[in-house]
Amino acid sequence: MSLPVKFRQVLLIFIFGTASIAATSLAFAYQASLIPASRLINPDELVKILQSAKSEKPLMIQVGSHVLYAQAHIPGSEYIGPASSESALQSLRKRVEPLPRNKFIILYCGCCPWSHCPNVQPADNALHAMGFTNVRVLYIANNFGADWVEKGYPVAKGD
Amino acid sequence: MVLIVVVAGVYFTTRHHGAPPGIRGTGAGEHSLAPDFSLPNLTGQKLDLSSYRGKVVLLDFWATWCDPCREEIPHFVDLQNQYGEQGLQIIGVSMDDGPEPVRDFCQRFKMNYPVVMGNAEIGELYGGVLGLPIAFLLGRDGRIYSKHIGATDISVLEREIVNLLGSKASSS
Numbered sequence: 001m002s003l004p005v006k007f008r009q010v011l012l013i014f015i016f017g018t019a020s021i022a023a024t025s026l027a028f029a030y031q032a033s034l035i036p037a038s039r040l041i042n043p044d045e046l047v048k049i050l051q052s053a054k055s056e057k058p059l060m061i062q063v064g065s066h067v068l069y070a071q072a073h074i075p076g077s078e079y080i081g082p083a084s085s086e087s088a089l090q091s092l093r094k095r096v097e098p099l100p101r102n103k104f105i106i107l108y109c110g111c112c113p114w115s116h117c118p119n120v121q122p123a124d125n126a127l128h129a130m131g132f133t134n135v136r137v138l139y140i141a142n143n144f145g146a147d148w149v150e151k152g153y154p155v156a157k158g159d
Numbered sequence: 160m161v162l163i164v165v166v167a168g169v170y171f172t173t174r175h176h177g178a179p180p181g182i183r184g185t186g187a188g189e190h191s192l193a194p195d196f197s198l199p200n201l202t203g204q205k206l207d208l209s210s211y212r213g214k215v216v217l218l219d220f221w222a223t224w225c226d227p228c229r230e231e232i233p234h235f236v237d238l239q240n241q242y243g244e245q246g247l248q249i250i251g252v253s254m255d256d257g258p259e260p261v262r263d264f265c266q267r268f269k270m271n272y273p274v275v276m277g278n279a280e281i282g283e284l285y286g287g288v289l290g291l292p293i294a295f296l297l298g299r300d301g302r303i304y305s306k307h308i309g310a311t312d313i314s315v316l317e318r319e320i321v322n323l324l325g326s327k328a329s330s331s
Contacts, residue, residue: 031226067278067288068254068289072289081256085224112225112228142308144289144290158279
């Protein structure tokens with residue numbers, strides 16, 4: 001059975017169009033906004049935890065670039081590298097491998113506005129794939145400067 | 160038709176890329192002098208900001224892994240092409256941890272302006288580059304006329320550039 005030429009053209013356009021949209025969506029799929037809200041923690045919540053004598057202190061890992069880390073980071077947090085790169089993800093896996101899977105871990109970056117951060121989601125995925133059950137990602141709406149440093153939260157500099 | 164669909168797809172997935180609420184470009188009221196720096200470019204040679212005095216300089220802090228930064232680059236290439244002869248000089252300051260990905264990126268995007276490797280010190284000199292991208296627009300007199308945090312509407316930047324290119328006030 002042969003389809004009318006016009007119909008086939010429309011069908012082809014629809015298929016290519018759908019494929020293009022899917023490809024475009026995939027290109028933007030590695031974004032922090034895909035992280036479920038239940039796995040996020042707000043800066044003020046984290047500050048309370050850090051200041052509380054009773055709270056379990058998390059392992060905090062910065063998954064952005066070293067240039068940003070060296071300018072300002074959360075005291076006690078560790079630099080691991082931008083987790084959008086495979087080498088940084090490997091460093092992250094190596095760092096947490098010996099830890100108990102219920103270890104409280106905070107991931108953060110703050111390089112870019114939240115929906116554009118390419119680093120936190122791959123890091124979060126990696127830890128969950130390893131079986132970590134107590135991971136929270138610090139929700140930084142705009143960037144680390146605006147949402148942490150300028151709020152007057154504790155900051156350390158250097159390596 | 161496919162092109163329209165693709166363009167529409169890109170538009171609807173990226174249109175929220177504008178600067179976040181509350182963080183818009185702000186004019187530097189006192190037009191302070193841009194801190195001078197000497198940083199290595201991608202071949203290791205030093206680039207001195209002061210050698211561009213007399214030009215309107217768009218100083219773009221960016222990184223290869225930063226989505227909004229990447230989206231701005233083709234527009235900057237266009238701006239450099241369009242206004243270079245009139246005195247615009249764009250300078251990219253990469254906040255990547257190393258030059259390798261930057262070299263690849265510059266070739267792939269056919270960047271037509273110099274890129275230097277930034278560090279924490281220059282970040283602090285410019286008030287803390289703790290989010291990307293950040294762009295500073297400098298007049299011919301080397302003073303900072305505006306600062307834009309986050310992805311910026313290119314038409315806004317272009318308007319400011321044109322003003323500075325034609326402004327006697329920003330001439331030294």
